[in-house]
Amino acid sequence: MKLNITIAIAGLSLVTIISSCSKDFINRPPVSNQTTATFFKTASDFQQGVNGIYDGLQSTRTYGKSSYYLMEVRSDNTDILDRGALAGVASQIDLFGETTTNPFLTDVYAGSYIVISRANSVLDQVDAAAIPDSSKKQFKGEALFLRAFVYFDLVRLYGKVPLVIKTETTSEAQNDKRNDVTEVYAQIEKDLQQAAILLPAVYTNPNDYGRVTAGSANGLLGKVYVTEKKWQAAANVLKNVNGYTLLPDYAALFTPANAVNSEVLFTIRFKKGLSPSEGNTFFSDMVPFSFFYNGVAYGGSNNNRPTHDIVAAYEPGDLRFAASLDTVSYSNATTKQSGNYVKKFLDPPGATGDGGSSFPLLRYADILLLQAEALNEQAYSAATGAGTAFGYLNQVRQRAGLKARTAADLPDQASFRDAVFAERRIELAFENNRWFDLIRYSKGLAIMQAHLKNEYNLTAPVLTPSRLLFYIPQSEIDIHNDPTNFPQNP
Template identity: 85%
Template sequence: MQLNITKAIAGLSLVTVITSCSKNFINLPPVSNQTTATFFKTTSDFQQGVNAIYDGLQNTRSYGKSAYYLMEVRSDNTDILDRGALGGVASQIDLFTETTTNPFLTDVYAGAYLTISRANAVLDQIDAAAIPDSSKKQFRGEALFLRAFVYFDLVRLYGKVPLVTRVETTTESLNDKRNEVTEVYAQIEKDLQSAATLLPAVYTNVNDYGRVTAGSANGLLGKVYVTEKKWNDAATVLKNVNGYTLLADYAALYNPAAGLNAEVLFTIRFKKGLNPSEGNYYFTDMVPFSFYYNGVAYGGSNNNRPTHDIVSAYEAGDKRLIASLDTVSYKNATTTQPGNYVKKYLDPPGATGDGGSSFPVLRYADILLLQAEALNEQAYSAATGANTAFGFLNQVRRRAGLADKTPAELPNQASFRDAVFAERRVELAFENNRWFDLVRYSKGLAIMQAHLKNEYNLTTPALTPARLLFPIPQSEIDIHNDPANFPQNP
């Protein structure tokens, strides 16, 4: 079964007894269905179980739709077309006015624990399975990577979250607590370190292309270390991410037919035209209301819309601008209309919410910029060779058609740090990195307060450090009803 056309397999109905962190997200199957303990027997069973973990990331509660509202719309990169009554809950995310019952908060949280529960189902059964050791290693590595990836999103969005590493009963899940951030990061590191030793460097079977590899695990681990400001660990791990290269043409990264390429370490793949759908909402959400494209008239929501601020963030001559967004579109065959929209995911859907564009979670360009950042934070150096901080930064800039940054322009650690921060914004635009970068660079509050004023002429709400995390969904707070172990964020 090719990963890019993996459907919501029948086996998923057999594993829905797995709980997430609370009973409101549980969908118990009929008692006649199998449990995870009885389902997992053969290599094929475990293959289906691992495919189900990837499938969790395709869900509309995850990277199929909701994730970019919390990771891009929250930032100064994008907004939604209507910030008034029609904008509703999406407008709340954009303007920092979300309530604890906002469905985007609940969806992303619930979607994450659905995926974690599927990973735990595989991990609970894999060690005792009577299947080939090579398959056992691969499946375990994939499950560990995917669980770590989801927890990495959760801890950055919500802070302290329940650390669930095995299948739980409903009763057990009600006793979960919000673990400390340090505990969650320790588990993420442990999972990725193990995954890097278990996963292959490459897959030889074409049906396995798109699965995570040792390079995926080391690359994500390096990003985790950078987030934790463990600069030495980050530099060491990132140095060993080999076998990848920048594509010569930046725009080629987003060709729907080329979701897998030499630059991608991990991408979430979608396939349109299937029943049930394995597509995404990217095109439907992001194009204008009236949008004429390749001879066909479409209608979209124009959400996740590029802000004026990001349009002006690109340097003159940057090839990434026209590949990433546009400020004008066709309303019909002959009439143009002004208005910003994301171009990276222009794969017309077979139906609403059935787009086929892949979502690049981790690319080699990101690795290069993380290497530049880690080296600079260890110690500023004016060296400009291939394996220096300047060298890594300038690889990315050259592909964009821009001149190298020089020590004369960036004469110290602070100026180099700012240059990497600016480069990450335009290189990784609309790929769910900007909000996290704003937070970890400790620039989020000041930049977003200015953004609310400059973009929308708003001076309220006054942003405080508490706004760097989203609220825990109110349904979770209510069900646990345990202020000591399961409190709401301030």
């Protein structure tokens, strides 16, 4: 069965829907004992395999649903409407009360390793394949990028994780250990450095528009370096992320028809109206319980709901507010209701759970703010011209209709650091960046402790650095049964 895999990455105003048989390939039953070792022969075979890697990021176990519980709901950006039995496990994530069997922990962990397994299947075979060198480089670069991207999530969420870079047998997998964080980051860097060399800057074949590029790899590598506090390395690679621009209209970034544009380096696209579905559940997950929109009555769960905290964080006149969230809606044609909800992914579904809005994972605005941060951490400068920390920060602010910052506002390194951190929260709201920023920000734990008090009037739990990591799913601990090489996080 042919499926439309609607994942699109990269910019230059390119729009694509990548058609493939990826799910058909990944889930097909054995035919004459066929395996990945015998399947991959032609360029078309590898194309199917690569599309299957992208497809793993659409899953509800990853960026189709579960990821935003660990990356946004965990933070001070969003919360859960229903704190009762129907959403207890989600509320656990929100309030730092999750157990080792929480299904969101298991979903993201397992879903991520499915993506890694698919990437390894391609990487195991592609070097020896009798296919054109240009295709070989592209497929290898894509697989390396996507494996690195998923490992970057895993190491920030769980800390030490098994570093699996080849296809494993069941017995081999059972003997995996939790590799040191430094080892995982070293592999992420290596994968992205290779991907940046192998991948093209742009694609000339329209059928390839939307796949990751060298700019995608360099952009993600720069983000990895910032996370590791390798400031000079970050600045060096980020300045080479070229060919992208900020869209004049922030709201236009999130319309389904404009999912791939000059600002996007990497986004997961969904498309409604296909059978089987290639849509998402964002609309029904996030809108209020009774929601009247464009003349149609819908019902939602109002999860991943903007907190009072983030609503208050927007500056007066910030154009991003109306594009990102709202605090009122209609329950029917005439009745207004109060209550926060996310607007970025507001694409009415063709059927229940079949929305077409995309989910951006890396944008040029992110790159600009990372550049500002990397330069400031090396040395504070009051200069405001092109190529300066202030210059990068102000590009983002001015697109939002806000006043440019100067040394009069931010007179030292510490105040500039805080300003970039605050800007990232608003610019990238609900795009799965906030929890990761809190992890690496020195004031992150104090911010979350204050959030629990201010938002929910909770003084417990008392947050310590150990709470910056999630538990390894209990199922993994039980399978390995090796407290020395595969221990649980404290």
